[in-house]
Amino acid sequence: MSKIHAVITGVGGYVPDYILNNQELSSMMDTSDEWITTRVGIKERHILKDKHLGTSFLAAKAVEDLFAKTQHTPDEIELIICATTTADHIFPSCASMIAGKTGIKNALAFDIQAACSGFITGLELGTAFIQSGKYKKILVIGAEKMSAITDYTDRTTAPLFGDAAAVILLEATSEELGIMDSLIHTDGIGAKHLQMKAGGSANPTSAETLEKREHYIYQEGQAVFKHAVSNMSDVSAQIMEKNNLTKDDVAWLIPHQANLRIIDAVAKRTGVEHDKIIINIERYGNTSAASIPLCIWESESKFKKGDNIILTAFGAGFTWGAVYLKWGY
Numbered sequence: 001m002s003k004i005h006a007v008i009t010g011v012g013g014y015v016p017d018y019i020l021n022n023q024e025l026s027s028m029m030d031t032s033d034e035w036i037t038t039r040v041g042i043k044e045r046h047i048l049k050d051k052h053l054g055t056s057f058l059a060a061k062a063v064e065d066l067f068a069k070t071q072h073t074p075d076e077i078e079l080i081i082c083a084t085t086t087a088d089h090i091f092p093s094c095a096s097m098i099a100g101k102t103g104i105k106n107a108l109a110f111d112i113q114a115a116c117s118g119f120i121t122g123l124e125l126g127t128a129f130i131q132s133g134k135y136k137k138i139l140v141i142g143a144e145k146m147s148a149i150t151d152y153t154d155r156t157t158a159p160l161f162g163d164a165a166a167v168i169l170l171e172a173t174s175e176e177l178g179i180m181d182s183l184i185h186t187d188g189i190g191a192k193h194l195q196m197k198a199g200g201s202a203n204p205t206s207a208e209t210l211e212k213r214e215h216y217i218y219q220e221g222q223a224v225f226k227h228a229v230s231n232m233s234d235v236s237a238q239i240m241e242k243n244n245l246t247k248d249d250v251a252w253l254i255p256h257q258a259n260l261r262i263i264d265a266v267a268k269r270t271g272v273e274h275d276k277i278i279i280n281i282e283r284y285g286n287t288s289a290a291s292i293p294l295c296i297w298e299s300e301s302k303f304k305k306g307d308n309i310i311l312t313a314f315g316a317g318f319t320w321g322a323v324y325l326k327w328g329y
């Protein structure tokens with residue numbers, strides 16, 4: 001019997017309308033277009049302005065986009081995996097909120113928390129569910145309202161993040177297509193360098209935590225940068241080597257979009273030419289778990305059936321990894 005593969009058969013995406021550009025940010029805090037562009041590579045980010053709408057709103061729009069494009073219906077979906085750090089509520093899950101908004105009623109639905117590596121972790125899980133033989137149509141979503149946890153008085157983090165959602169449909173196939181291999185790692189030493197200090201069970205919300213602004217992203221940028229550069233570069237090179245892929249065999253490399261300088265380092269280490277690296281950080285900033293599927297959504301028309309694609313991500317935890325896939329259509 002031939003092996004069951006999990007293949008991406010459709011993509012949907014959504015970004016909110018409002019664009020916060022570097023000029024506007026510079027009027028809010030002591031920063032400049034020049035600093036943000038040269039140090040990070042971001043020009044603008046999309047922000048969901050409505051305070052009463054959460055991540056599930058963005059994700060449901062992305063799922064509706066996918067249904068419209070692929071002609072699939074909510075009834076066919078058997079599993080929803082939502083990778084997010086910014087679920088609407090601590091509970092219930094964002095995945096169940098998305099199911100409610102999109103009319104999906106026949107699916108197991110849950111969230112995963114692997115920060116910016118959430119989407120590749122979701123793909124890993126989705127692939128295992130498909131390969132079990134029990135599930136045939138799975139939505140893997142990366143969705144974030146990062147603006148809800150970004151401190152717009154802190155110039156070291158405010159320019160970095162944006163809001164977005166994107167989703168892929170994962171299906172079973174007996175063809176040699178889809179997710180071929182993955183290498184995913186975790187090292188808990190990273191927690192102290194990148195976290196939200198309050199609002200969880202170790203430090204519940206209180207007047208004091210609010211006063212100390214501990215409900216926003218805390219990041220020690222340089223420490224995270226160093227780990228991101230070495231780990232994303234190494235894991236990308238390793239997955240290529242493990243699968244006997246030279247730089248010429250790779251059609252596309254899709255890195256998590258946190259900093260253009262990190263992306264450049266991954267390019268240098270793998271040798272993959274710049275025109276084969278998908279980059280949209282300039283227009284969206286770091287959308288955490290949404291960044292890789294957002295790149296897939298925007299670049300879908302460039303991909304050809306059988307293209308070798310490497311995805312790579314790094315995020316809080318630390319978590320990081322790479323996925324090798326063959327494009328399915």
Ligand code: UT7
Nearest residue numbers: 031032035040116155156221222224225228258259314315
């Ligand atoms: O997505 C999950 C993982 N996250 C990442 O991968 C992010 C990794 N880290 C980074 O991308 C970078 O470290 C940052 C973009 C966060 C910061 O860039 P950096 O080159 O590491 O800057 P820095 O923190 O070393 O700061 C350099 C200088 C400092 O001033 P002094 O001490 O040299 O006078 C900062 O105070 O730049 C200053 N600075 C700014 N200046 C203008 C920091 N933020 C700003 C700002 N505008 N927004």
